[in-house]
Amino acid sequence: MKTSMKFFARIFFIALIVVCASANAFAQDQKEQKSGSVTGRVTIDGRAAAGVIVLLSPSGSDPARRIELSLAGATAIRTTTDENGNFNFSDVPAGRYRAAPYTLSHIAAPDSKSSEHEREITVTHDQTLEGIDFALIRGGVITGRVTDANGRPLIRETISLAGADDSAPARLWSPNNSSMFLTDDRGVYRLYGLPPGKYFVSAGGGEMSFFFGDRKTPRTYYPGVADRARAKPVEVTAGGEAIGIDIGVVNSARGYQASGRVIDGDTGKPLPNAIVLFMAAKENPAAGSFPGGVSPSGSKGEFHFDNVSSGVYMATAQFVEPESEFYGDMVNFEIKNEDVKGIEIKLRRGGSITGFVVVDDTADPEILARLSQMNLAAHVTGDSASTAEADSFGAGRGKINPDGSFRVWGLKPGKVHIRAGGYSGPKGLKLARVERDGLDQTDGVELKAGEHISGVRLVFATSSGVIRGRVVIEGGPLPAGTTLIASAKNIADEDSDAEGRAKVDAAGNFVIENLLPGAYEVTVSAESDALPSQPQKVKQTVNVAKDVPAEVTLVLNLKAKGN
Amino acid sequence: MNMDMKRVFSLVILLTLCIAAFAQKPQRPAPVEKSKSPSRSITGRVIIEGGQAVPSAAILALPVNFMGNQSAAVASLLRPITTDEAGRFEVKDLSSGAYSIHVLLAGYVVSDRREQKYYRPGDTVTISLTKGAVITGRVTNFTGEPIVGARMRAVRIKDADGRPVRADALGGGSIFGFLDQIMNIESQTDDRGVYRIYGLEPGSYHVSAGGKGQVSFLSTGGYDSDAPTYYPSGTIDTAAEVKVQAGDEATGIDIRYRENRGYAISGTIKGQSTSTAGISVMLTRAASGALEGIAFVLPNSPNHGFILTSVSEGDYYIAAVAGNTMEGTSVAASVARRVSVKGADVTGIELALTPLGSVSGRVLVEPAPGADSRAECKTARPASVEEVALMAQSDRKDRPKDEPELLASYATSTPNAKGEFVIRFLEQGQKRMVMKLPGEQWYARAITLSATPASRTVDLARDGFSLKQGESVNGITITLSEGAASLSGKVVMGKEETIPAGRMRVHLVPAEALSADETLRFAETTAQPDGTFKFTNLAPGRYWIIVRPMPDEESLETASRPVAWDASGRAGLRFEGEALANAVELKPCQRVADFLLRYTPPVKPTTKKLN
Structure with a gap:
């Protein structure tokens, strides 16, 4: 008989999918008939790169949404560059995509005009989007072996990189290359596709090692010190290999x-x-x-x-x-x-909030039926010592019943912010506001310790509002490796449910969707390690209505000193 | 914490809470009374074959009744128990029940891949590990350039003796391997196209590059939309097997990558799904049982359509599972359907969700007939009914051999202090109640069902029983009796005999004429490699003992269907038993040791009329 471990793993797996799908599920956009084309070129070290895979992945605004898209079955469209390094996607359904070459061993050339390893693009009907070029160079490699005090290899140990100077960007881990951050059965690791720069390499520190009783190795920096101040930086050049970066873990037994x-x-x-x-x-x-x-x-x-x-x-x-x-x-x-x-x-009995849910602008019974399928949660602010992680771990739970009543429980005292999520259909139902005694609870529902409040209304509305925006850059070209993010925040509402984010694409355009009607403050900020200082964040206020997309243009002046 | 770590951490917390949500109390009033006995420990030691202690290995104690004992199940998953410098461990605070013990050490595998053992608080266990095997090589395209960042997969298809085994659908057989795949891609080619898959159980493997893999929904790699390329360079039909023994390193397993066309299988789900969670559709390869893909159907999708992509040609089974135990709504599942992919997408597959059934009843322990006060019957370690591991096992006699059983793991439970048990989420079909008893003092005397009118009881032990779709069979009584006997000994092979002793199966056959169809009195066990065998929990009485080789194609790793489950099997055993006339009389509480059993080739049974 097979071990019950395998059975349990199977059943856990099935149940995990089934249960967690409810936490992550969301709508898959209807495919449209309209389609366009995308063309571009990939070069490596300035020369045409043939046979390089280029992917177009349907794009959401942030990593969590990308995960949700994958869960729903959205797959990337793939093509390969020809002998001149050119690629061509045709018949691409209109929509937003992330275009990127799949070359884990190569990275964006730092000095090129096309500064990114991936580009946000918008494909429109009957149009060919040209010039989506990628200039790549070969990344560097760091490889070595991790052993314990007795010289035995440490298997499946976590390897981490930190930039040792300002030239190395911090973001290196992605779901596609995460396996290289683990040692193998010989204790050997090989990190590749690294941007040139100086790094501190460390083993242990256990990012994921608290799961299931994995051995917890205290973080040890190359060549074998616990103190980062005494760590030896490793220099990585484009296409170069730093070998023999062995780490002898100082005290692999106990902290x-x-x-x-x-x-x-x-x-x-x-x-x-x-x-x-x-x-x-x-x-x-x-x-x-x-x-x-x-x-x-x-x-x-x-x-x-x-x-x-x-x-x-x-x-x-x-x-x-x-x-x-x-x-x-x-x-x-x-x-x-x-x-x-x-x-x-100390664990304490929390307070609770009960009441009813209503949908603002519709009596469609199908939409009302969807409400009990939404997940309800609450987090409480007012405790300055806490962090976002701790808040979400200790978040109150909630449930919407089929009869439209709801309950949120397990709440600590403070300002209770109720959030609703989960699958809500193509038009998108969002929690628009929380009302208590007819008053909009924008700062959260004030709850005393162990208090039970009733008669609260959760008002949902369809969130079909859209902001179409454009960013104009002034004061110089945008430096390589800079990402522009546009975010929209509902002025009236504190809760992050009333927010949207989007990456600004190569042409300076962005679209923020699934917004509830209301007045929003749109901000564009630059995420970059290459800018000498943060340019001033630009803000604009815009009104989002239900059916008409709101338009906004923002001017980003790179020379203006920012906050 | 940078954005990615934050996301991963949230996902980890989500997973932890999802485990919790999964392991929710069942909505039906299930007997969840736990006895008030003091909690105790299971202790043990982990060694490497050869006796060397293994420190820092992770230990997991999973309750058999994880559905009804959810906080213990979750706690055991999160409990950071590791072996000390001497390889010793102690799992404390265990409430009464039966547990399976699992060891995890990266790069190592458990040596004994035979039947699952259960332990109870107070037991001591020794677990032996061997170094896992390694398969390594390079993946290149046809012009010799490295394929970088392609997913690598090794699926086990034969055991160490070369006999076919059903591949473990979750790649590596451990929940940790599974989580590895969610968190990281377990094996991937590096910038030189080199891959290294380690920690493999000995056996034969199919190695492939590219494709979606089983749990691919969290990454979009460049080679995901292909169907996998199998070593050395083709589809699974031309795949060469890679054979590794314990601790071996198979090098040079190079693959020439082809962009194999992946096909799509699509269809709809019919039937009730009242859950807030989605529906999972699972695709397993018919030949090996390996999980080849998963799709999700979201709860609000209008026609409950699903699509599986990057599927290579071949024969598969597809099945859907829906439900959310958190809401108390019944988990529903479809019957597994056979699907063939040959050169084209497959559309219009309809999977009908049907409600799942359950069984419930009571375990009774009766004192030994004749109220025995013999010395042998006294035992230092009394057993508790909560320690009885019960399984509502599918009797797969009439099912195709390659058909998967998705929900088999739900079908185990342990009774509460009153002996009451319930087993839920059972697929329809012919079932048998199977049990593993704690200690050596009890044996199974009867399994009956009280049918209405109450005067008639049905014997469930002889032929099992049929469970209809969504049916609840309540009122099963499992009667155990004190005074069980044990028999251990050794099979001695003739010098000319080529069959190894470890492939001999010893049968105990009730000799009394009236016991011809008492299925519970028939017992079979496979000898260890050195020929030793042990029977426990035997009803007192007279037995013939015979020994037969296992069917040659059967792997030691797969559970065989007991011969005694069929009338013809029982008749054959009795015939052989009578012919060889090797009898043993077992008295209540008797412990027979050092029984020598010589193997003689079997007598061919002639047809014999039975009444």
């Missing part, structure tokens, strides 16, 4: 232990089977590269984390069952070169 227990905040009783989360606090220099750890509490509420390096951390706890009414306090602790015991995390 320190943080332990404590989870108790009921009201009764003081220990609570078993709560999930405890800890992570680096904001002041911790490891914050951002160390997501921390997750562990269940035992029968006496006890928990512990091993291999924690010195630093400041915060911890909270939560029950796994979605119907749990509890929320967890956020607790800070510091490890100063010795174990820390007695961390007490």
